[in-house]
Amino acid sequence: MERSLPNRRAVLTTASAGLLMGAMGPLAPARAQTLAPTPTMRGGANNYRPGAPIVERIGGGGFWMTGTVRRAGDGAPLAGRRIQVWAHTTEGHERDARSHGATLTDAKGLFRIEMPQIVPAFGQPHGHLAYDAAHDEGGFETVFLRPVMARASDTTLNVAFVLQPA
Amino acid sequence: MPRDGWARWAALALAIGIPLAAAARSPLLQWRDPIYILAGFAGVLGLALILVQPLLILGALPGLPARRAHRWVGATLVALVLIHVGGLWITSPPDVVDVLLFRSPTPFSNWAMLALAAVLAAALLAATRRRLAPRFWRIGHRIAGAAIGIGTVIHAWLITGTMQPLSKALLSLLVLAAVAMALRPRPRPPRRPE
Numbered sequence: 001m002e003r004s005l006p007n008r009r010a011v012l013t014t015a016s017a018g019l020l021m022g023a024m025g026p027l028a029p030a031r032a033q034t035l036a037p038t039p040t041m042r043g044g045a046n047n048y049r050p051g052a053p054i055v056e057r058i059g060g061g062g063f064w065m066t067g068t069v070r071r072a073g074d075g076a077p078l079a080g081r082r083i084q085v086w087a088h089t090t091e092g093h094e095r096d097a098r099s100h101g102a103t104l105t106d107a108k109g110l111f112r113i114e115m116p117q118i119v120p121a122f123g124q125p126h127g128h129l130a131y132d133a134a135h136d137e138g139g140f141e142t143v144f145l146r147p148v149m150a151r152a153s154d155t156t157l158n159v160a161f162v163l164q165p166a
Numbered sequence: 167m168p169r170d171g172w173a174r175w176a177a178l179a180l181a182i183g184i185p186l187a188a189a190a191r192s193p194l195l196q197w198r199d200p201i202y203i204l205a206g207f208a209g210v211l212g213l214a215l216i217l218v219q220p221l222l223i224l225g226a227l228p229g230l231p232a233r234r235a236h237r238w239v240g241a242t243l244v245a246l247v248l249i250h251v252g253g254l255w256i257t258s259p260p261d262v263v264d265v266l267l268f269r270s271p272t273p274f275s276n277w278a279m280l281a282l283a284a285v286l287a288a289a290l291l292a293a294t295r296r297r298l299a300p301r302f303w304r305i306g307h308r309i310a311g312a313a314i315g316i317g318t319v320i321h322a323w324l325i326t327g328t329m330q331p332l333s334k335a336l337l338s339l340l341v342l343a344a345v346a347m348a349l350r351p352r353p354r355p356p357r358r359p360e
Binding site: 044045046093095119120122123152 | 197199270
């Protein structure tokens, strides 16, 4: 079978185009200045419990829900923001109160809460997270997220919030 | 009954029994309420009956009054679909409402809606068959049958649930093959008095 190998011109133009793009990277406008807010996901608010308490961990633990909370526009980390987490886990259904818990972000805008292992429910292994303006003093718009795990066997899920000032 | 009659029934029992048994061993069951488990198995059984329906029409299952059995299995399928949707609704109302309003985030939900609509349409057509023009009945019920097979198989395939992937794939392929065989173009059958 005949196979066409790239000729010298093709190799050189491709390589120099690649180099040029790499060199121009630092010249691109600083993207952080225009960080877009995270939109609410479809189904994100399902089985939400407004005002679920802040807890050390949800149930027996074993799974880590982690993430970042930043401000739209400049990307500044947001400390002390309240994030609620819930899911169908080895210890309960999404609608059960014991499947819900909230935590606050630290000085770097990071949050981290331990919970029971998430198991596939309604067809996908997924979690729910909420930033609810009605239960936080931060003054940002409410966002509900419903991230899907890459694999049902994952024991951690990392989620990024970019909040829009209200 | 033809000589291979028992072999056919045994093959059908295996085609349905193996995926059912595999689903019954799913680790997910230990973390589900009985009503959610019931809803899930109504779905698995429904998929199995969608294999039986075209086989009955093809005359592949000897020893039964095929047309009458097709009606009873169809009625059972409608009941299983209602148990499936109802059980899921009780388990998580907002998720089912999202599906019914075509705003669910899951990629399999609209295929479920296609199959749901097609099952209800097929049943409605069957219930009113005597008042329908034969041509309208025939085309309508065939389109519904194709939509039921395709919609259900894609719906089931995209779901991470209690069904084990390999046996789910095999049952799905059998369903598609049987539906395609039953719906293949062929001369119009002579009208028979009911």
